[in-house]
């Protein structure tokens with residue numbers, strides 16, 4: 242099956258046999274979808290008010306329960322502590338969860354998507370081994386730091402800078418980020434900064450709030 246780029250699916254003709262339908266879900270995917278639904282109905286729907294009234298401690302508690310169930314590591318490969326079930330299965334869990342409360346949906350999406358996938362897709366082997374097992378199980382939470390006061394849609398205009406320390410062991414980061422979902426309780430931050438005066442943005446991960454990058 243050909244991989245489509247971006248919004249190409251809107252304008253390109255696609256043969257019927259390449260269109261995914263729910264009838265094609267396997268038993269494992271259906272089981273995961275049903276247990277996500279059962280959890281949301283039991284633990285989230287009756288507590289919707291608490292999420293909407295910004296009870297972040299409760300959001301964190303619920304995220305940990307989702308981690309215990311394996312729901313935070315659906316798309317993380319098994320070798321790094323996840324379920325290795327891929328994008329379609331992630332979508333099945335997100336589907337019901339997202340319609341229930343925007344607050345938990347944002348925390349869940351930020352953690353499993355932008356908080357974890359940059360490391361799954363682009364991390365070094367060392368970074369994957371170091372960060373993914375904790376992110377997949379909800380022992381630690383992830384956040385993604387791109388937006389700045391003057392850089393939203395135009396992400397490349399970000400002013401945050403990363404400068405290699407004199408001993409060459411870590412980067413020193415200076416700048417300002419805003420609207421970072423999960424920042425209040427996250428441990429692992431994927432952060433965009435320009436390295437010295439390089440023209441392109443670079444991504445790095447850190448596990449402490451001073452945003453030092455551990456590996457040069």
Ligand SMILES: Cc1cc2nc3c(=O)[nH]c(=O)nc-3n(C[C@H](O)[C@H](O)[C@H](O)COP(=O)(O)OP(=O)(O)OC[C@H]3O[C@@H](n4cnc5c(N)ncnc54)[C@H](O)[C@@H]3O)c2cc1C
Pocket residue numbers: 347351384385386387388392393394395419420421422423
């Ligand atoms: C719930 C929520 C969670 C978020 N979580 C995160 C997070 O975890 N990490 C993070 O880094 N950021 C996060 N953000 C920030 C989000 O990524 C930015 O809001 C987004 O990138 C848009 O940037 P902006 O708000 O500065 O709007 P702007 O970029 O200033 O855009 C304002 C308006 O102008 C339009 N516009 C912009 N450029 C053009 C153009 N060239 N042509 C035509 N129209 C244009 C836009 O469509 C929009 O309507 C979050 C935002 C929300 C609402």
